Amino acid sequence: MNKKILTLMLVLVFVLTACGGAAPEDGESASTTAPESSEPVTLRMWVHTNNAFIAGYEPIIAAYEAEHTNVDIQLENFDYELYLQTLQTAMPAGEEADILQLFGTWTAQYYERLAPVPAEVMTVEDAQKTFYAAPIGGYIVKGVLYGMPQEFNMEYGGVLVNKTKFEAAGLTYPPQWKTMDDVVADALKLVEKDQSGMMTTAGFHFTAADPTWASFLAGIKQRGGEYWNADQTGFTFNTPEARAQLQWSLDAVTAGVVDPVVFNDSTNFVIDAFFQGMVGIGYIGSWAIAEGQANFPDFKDEWEYIYLPSIQGDPVFVADSGWGLTVSPNSKNQDVAWDFVKFITTDKANATQWNIASGTIPAMPSVAESAEIAAAEPWVPKALGILPFGQYMGSMPDRDLVMYEIIYPHILNCLQGVETLDQALEAIETEANSTFE
């Protein structure tokens, strides 16, 4: 029986080998011969479906094609989940597009299947000078640069504030928060409940997934702690700083600023709830602004996007690398692809245009500090004071697994009263470290 199974497996492997797609060998790359200027070049570019992002890409592609009349860039977009699946099936088969939009933190998972940025396009040192530390961090794996970021993905610190509710509650507006205790004090006055005691308006909704892990990791850092071990080969979540940060969140819930059973990631998600008038202060990244405005055009309340004070000390925080562009090693026109990537990501005018269209925080300080960005995205100048404190969260085997299946569920369980604080921290540490095995 065992022989039969082994034979079957061998036959299958043989057949699959015959049918399989080609992957570049180590050190081998596809042709990078620069085409003649008149030689037609077609580049395929894959991005995830986000109308604001696509609206940002299209005019820049058109501008590049106008400058390089022999180049045709075909933009193809996929729904987020489908995009992940498409990458996973196309890359092993060597069928992916020439230019791939990737989330920076994914680069650590895909770098074996990506082309390194040629030194003549940009060196690691140049990239570190050009971009903020947090966005570029994810594109550097083992000292090699694999792409260029387009946005500073900042989940930490920003909140949507409902001005109408503040004024109705008799609170000072704009809020003069010096500490997080001030935030909690205001939030308590914004809470509303129905006759049965169910919370209908959350004072401070900080219990969605992204704000939960972002504030947890930032809180550890701001309290002087660290969640990485010395050589970044494991996590240390069961620490006094992590305990203090989780205790702070638990105290805020106990005080009554939010009911985490009714307001979390799956029920009354912060964007939906805020733009339906069910949240006073909603903790979420600035990317939510464009989405909220697009999905809830009839929302009448006045609102603003502002930044929270740190829990203590400097507003140190960690961030993902955000969306950016990479190039396939299977591309036959890597030089043109890199030229376009540089054109769209590092040219100040193009980067500004794309960030404004997509409503994202720029990855380059020179763009973030520009007058055009200040005029179009008034929340960006408010963030300029804390952006330099942003650190890359660090490359881990599976960032999504750690954030969404380990840290968030256990913290939420703790806040909902299903796990104790000790149980939650111990589980986070054990499970997060198991991702390295």
Place this chain on the structure above:
Amino acid sequence: MNLAASRNRKSKGGLATSKRRFVTGVTLPMLLYESIGLFVLGWAFVLMFFDYSPGRIGGSILGLGGSNPFVGLGHFVEMIKGTSVQANLFRISLRNTLIFAVVILPLNLAITLPLAWLLESIGRRFRALYRTIYFLPVLTSSVGVALIWMSMYNPQSGWINAVIRAFGGTPLAWLSDPRAGFANVSVAMWAVILAYLWQDYGYNMVIFIAALQGIPQELREAALIDGANPWQAFLKISIPLIRPTILFVCVMTMLSSFQVFDIIQVMTNGDPGNQTQVLMLDIYKSAFRYQNMGWAAAESFVLFLIVMSVTVFQMRILRTDWQY
């Protein structure tokens, strides 16, 4: 050889050629289609012995080996006694899947069989109307059904809580309260089960109606003449006679319950606290969100074994050797 014999032979030869062409034309595409299916199954079978992620290049043969190492039965050992987050999620998902399937089957039968019997016994005009009404949810997409039930379960604006409030009760966060439960099953799981039952029961009901209509009327009439009441006739005559149909319904319902995915993904995505995380959802997340294709293939194999075992078991205990 005379002309007639020659014509006859030519004609037979032509027919044989036509038959051969027809058989070849039909069989080849079918074999091709089957070989694709076998290829997929074979690939999944091979993957479960590797720690394979499509993000890694791995070895020279289809990316197997190297950074996608061979782990043998390692995934299965990890599922049984591992402490990793994947192993914990697998065990939770397995438990939830078993709860889901074990609860769904008797509830489904308890609703569909009596309902089919009732519908079978009313007038023909109303029977068609009610049958259509009950069958409508089956035709609705699972996503649509999930969205409808989500709005009904909404803790603030859903009408279920509105009714509870109207009667002075305490409203509940049906899909997100991990503390609430009944009979050791979370309230979120009950909420999902109810929505799934509502969507699914029309299908089995129609099958039962067809089976009940197939029972010779004389058998029931004889029972009634012999003094049985309608309920006794249903229990003693109808149910035994539709046992093959009950077997079919049990197997199909169990199969679909073990493979439930879309309605749960939309309604809870496994929340709260993984209390509604079922195996299919876990397989999907492992494969496509976390790129652990090897692990997902091993989970799929376990699901296959469970489904096959349950099906064989059901076929053994509900098998009948007679027909009417």
